[in-house]
Amino acid sequence: MGDSNPLLSLDEDPVAVEALLRNVFEIVVDEAIQKGSSASEKVCQWKEPEELKQLLDLELRSQGESQEQILERCRAVIHYSVKTSHPRFFNQLFSGLDPHALAGRIITESLNTSQYTYEIAPVFTLMEEEVLKKLRVLVGWSSGDGVFCPGGSISNMYAVNLARYQRYPDCKERGLRALPPLALFTSKECHYSIKKGAAFLGLGTDSVRVVKADERGKMIPEDLERQISLAKAEGTVPFLVSATSGTTVLGAFDPLEAIADVCQRHRLWLHVDAAWGGSVLLSQTHRHLLDGIQRADSVAWNPHKLLTVGLQCSALLLRDTSNLLKRCHGSQASYLFQQDKFYDVALDMGDKVVQCGRHVDCLKLWLMWKAQGGQGLERRVNRAFALARYLVEEMKKREGFELVMEPEFVNVCFWFVPPSLRGKQESPDYSKRLSKVAPMLKERMVKEGSMMISYQPHGPWANFFRVVVANPALTCVDIDFLLNELERLGQDL
């Protein structure tokens, strides 16, 4: 060990490190960014798993590989990956590429730190605070608390955990067995993370009382009231309502004012799952969809969805100013949160979370916001609404497109009715045959790599498509393409 050389050839040689990264960066720019967002390229390169395994040669061996081989591997990984920033990727609640956000992500990865202490994340500790403050202001709060979580599902869990802790601080030490049976309420259109969260948090999925939604997918406050009475009558203690602003499939916004009234009456914690719809708060034109959100106790909001900042970026926002987050999750580990530090340890955020190491998720959003300004982001949100509207109007002009409902958000749900089924609505196997159309079209589009749209059965409805208009690079040309392409792919059905 007397030598003073580091272990790795690349580490010895900053020039080699730089050369590698430069080469990789060129590949990323050409293959992932330029081609990946070019309408003239494929959105995906479908391969069967077995073939793809062969092509990628995934096995990890003892022997290392040459730089040339590694660069080839980078190319292959990108080539066979789905291009989520492609203008024909309509498949998920995220799509598109914001270059400033990507710049923020690259800086984040190169700095590689953890959000737990000011000591090792001074910039990001202050930045996270500032970004959360801004999001809270949009919710309508001039004070409060919050933290970025690894996804909306976990943000939702935080809300549930905080609500029960606030009511029964005992449960932190003594657990749920020391508590009466609890009940929480959400609509049948809610995201599945509410049930997953209830199971994970030890409440059990039975503790989730499902409230009816109207034909547009909005929670019915009267049924909420009814469910609360029912739960009480059954001997359980209602403690939380999770309303949804922007449901996953239909894009519905629950009536928050009416729900807040119910919560107030029964003294229930109001959580708003605005993972998807939260970004609408940026738009003066459309933010009325979330009227009442300022009455919530907590809000989950994922900028990684509509704001295109990249996975993962999910804010949990709280109205609380009593340090509930730290009291609920803190454990005062002495090796990380020493009390005799030379700076104000209130800055250390690590004890607000149930994680230890925590990825920096604020920089990409901050940098994008700085570049676009609130105005730029507002224009983007308005533009997505307008393009979704354009899609709907164009559909109405064409045969074979049937809306599930008029959208109020950027989820456009519809059936493509192929020629052989048009006018056959009355035939007894219509619904069964219709439900086969979307999977078939999906297979065709994916295998051709021309487009990606998700479909699902939902409630009483046979498989329908859900187009999500979220990519800020979209134009009417892309929307026209989508319609033409569905017609082309489905003409023989």
Added chain:
Amino acid sequence: MGDSNPLLSLDEDPVAVEALLRNVFEIVVDEAIQKGSSASEKVCQWKEPEELKQLLDLELRSQGESQEQILERCRAVIHYSVKTSHPRFFNQLFSGLDPHALAGRIITESLNTSQYTYEIAPVFTLMEEEVLKKLRVLVGWSSGDGVFCPGGSISNMYAVNLARYQRYPDCKERGLRALPPLALFTSKECHYSIKKGAAFLGLGTDSVRVVKADERGKMIPEDLERQISLAKAEGTVPFLVSATSGTTVLGAFDPLEAIADVCQRHRLWLHVDAAWGGSVLLSQTHRHLLDGIQRADSVAWNPHKLLTVGLQCSALLLRDTSNLLKRCHGSQASYLFQQDKFYDVALDMGDKVVQCGRHVDCLKLWLMWKAQGGQGLERRVNRAFALARYLVEEMKKREGFELVMEPEFVNVCFWFVPPSLRGKQESPDYSKRLSKVAPMLKERMVKEGSMMISYQPHGPWANFFRVVVANPALTCVDIDFLLNELERLGQDL
């Protein structure tokens, strides 16, 4: 909306996107990577929070900013951030920069997808499987299951949730109230995430029974046996033991064989928290420290620590082959996991987790492994052990360094005894005065930006330093610097 122009000036113009990213990349290479890992630069630029806020101008406004301003901001963010890849960053259980892992991270960010379905993450679905398989083989399992979680804390929670579900599948629906009171066991040296997890999962921190550790920080199996009897006598049902391979502060390895014997006798789920020490499995020379790990039911292992792949990368590995993970966490959301897909939906991993969107954490590890080979990684682990040993031996040659104990891993815990305290061990206020030394030295090193080492009080011990030898770029020169620098900073104390 008749126009066919996208919203954003940058989006209109692939050339501008490319120019921005190129400029940012240059800044990253110069400021974060080259300077960030150069011993002649500072490891941190300490600023008081108020001053730093001013310098960064964090506020988010309506108006966007010019590209020039944005690039200036990128420079500032990097400048004031702590350089965790710097050879004088000894502060956490991660340090250093692997260029291939960084390349993998940049590709991951540019592709921006989620791990939930094969449909949108074909490459990463197969790759995650392959990487997990490789990690399982190192544990000693030829089959099994697993998933990457956002950090070791959450991996640990998964283990606890799986263990209780396996024993009481009912709890998923009915919650903990339907179960007898449960007890889990871990040593007093365990990571704080075990208690945080117990609270979050609704078990309560009281359900965590703390087992004694010996003077080296290893769990005492006889005391485990005793605690189990005690818990049973108190009417609780033991269900899990969490042993630690590589404790956070002392770097201790619990005796897994003896603990596995106890678990077998009492039919308890054995979880091994190898978040820190798991990477030692790569070394033929040192992997004996984890002997018995193949008898575990679950293992948490964070390649983002010793293997330097970057936050976050934490694998939860399972011996189970009965699809426990999916049964425990699944909710079969029809909008994501359609059963009539045209490919084998068993490939979709989304229902193995309690998250919905899930960041891709496998590529960076896979790419680094391909480049280094298992051999290269093994050399790195061995090298870290050897350098830690070098540090210990050099300390012994100098006055004023007192080891807390001989390390068996790469955590080197010691006191720096300044000149005024040497030979005063017997004085009544020795310990009190000694405990002031580390915080004072820490303040000095951080304000000068010369080095970062964490300190903590621990058990009976006054504040001591914990140097973590993890950065693969370290050489003996850096270790010598560390010792000299402590002497220099502490010479007047």
